[in-house]
Amino acid sequence: MLQDAIVASPKTPSTTNHLLLRLARKEREAFLADCEPVDLEFGQTLCEPDDAYGFAWFPQTGFISLMVPLTGHPPLEVGLIGNEGMLGATLVLGIDQVPMRAVVQGTGTALRIPVAALKRHVASDPKLERVLNRYLYVLLAQLSQTAACTRFHEIGERLARWLLMTHDRAQADHFHLTHQFLADMLGVQRSAITIAAGLLKDKRLIRYSRGEITVLSRRGLEAASCECYAAVMADYAQLMG
Amino acid sequence: MLQDAIVASPKTPSTTNHLLLRLARKEREAFLADCEPVDLEFGQTLCEPDDAYGFAWFPQTGFISLMVPLTGHPPLEVGLIGNEGMLGATLVLGIDQVPMRAVVQGTGTALRIPVAALKRHVASDPKLERVLNRYLYVLLAQLSQTAACTRFHEIGERLARWLLMTHDRAQADHFHLTHQFLADMLGVQRSAITIAAGLLKDKRLIRYSRGEITVLSRRGLEAASCECYAAVMADYAQLMG
């Protein structure tokens, strides 16, 4: 999978990022020529709130969490970005920063493009602008949905939703996540995750051991998750196609 | 105050909306010529999630809540729009809808402009585009902050924050809000509001009786509120101010 992303002839670099795949061939190639493949390493912080961006990132196989830090509390995850999206969507607004912290959450690769180059491409390719605009809208929808979800839905439902989102972005049935890590993402106690995960395990929806989680039944997880998973997917499908 | 908004010579209509006040005089006049003053009535629903917009609204003295409905739960408020902002910021992305419900929450007036006219002005006035882009960014910041706030902060802090936000937008020390209404906004029990409001009353920060709330000490409310009030204000000031 990593191969798909970076092994390509110099003339026609390819990508697995869904946003970039929407561009016309010619513009995509021009865009990719300005990109640089980089490794995303688990735990790496790509930016802090109000940091100026130097680059935008288009994940290929890795994925990135958007987190809101509050003093005196663990940071809360409010968005997840994989190869269906990008980090830096607000650049299309002409604002070179983001109000959140971005942390690599799944090791893998991404394409990185300097802000100036991105802006140049946006100015010259209406289709690119359109794609980024739409993605920004989806991000907005995701944020608002997540706000309500975090308030009202129970840990088990939220865990199932989160596993599904990760499953989509990991592009594999199997990924590394400890209970502690999940607790941090959802903003809950570690022991609450152990209990909720234990229930999912009992229902044979997932298997796990020492941080290695395997999804056994997507369908089951979808039934166990709150409506928010489907809602966000529907928004994405409606706008991005 | 209502007078400011709608009494103006036909040649130079004026506005109290901060976004529109940022436009150059000539463009503002052209913009206002396409606007229609409308009354916002408490409780009125301006749009539902995924509705197509017919208009964008620029509040002058009224204000509007953005709410996320979840099945089986009361809808949760995630954003508040007064004369510092607008309803329909996503139009600048070329998307004629919003992922949330918009409900009038403070009776007053707004300027309403048809979507097509707004787009025409955005295309011809880079300053307008810039203002709307920046406002959209602020909205994004507000959403993410609110998501974390709703998760972690206590009812008393959130109530104080919410009263401050309303105070700013009501442009008066006095407004109509029952405990039940506050409970719906914050997504909590009515009796929890009675208790939290009782504490603020004991501290002489507010006074209230049968839905009529008076702010006695902004400073005190700021101290009683969580960091989120200041954070959102700072974002707004940094980008718009």
Add this chain to the structure above:
DNA sequence: GGCGCTTTGTTGCCTTGCGAACAGAATCAT
């Protein structure tokens, strides 16, 4: 003045989930 509606005050029970602590199991380094 009396009736009824709305708003606020208060109480008690219950659930969820937090905080903290500890035990066992798997993995890793030496």
Add this chain to the structure above:
DNA sequence: ATGATTCTGTTCGCAAGGCAACAAAGCGCC
């Protein structure tokens, strides 16, 4: 092997806030 570390399972007490019910007070309407 053996000890250290990391991860998972489990427990207990506790606090915040949900849920429900009801009392009292203010206000408007006849």
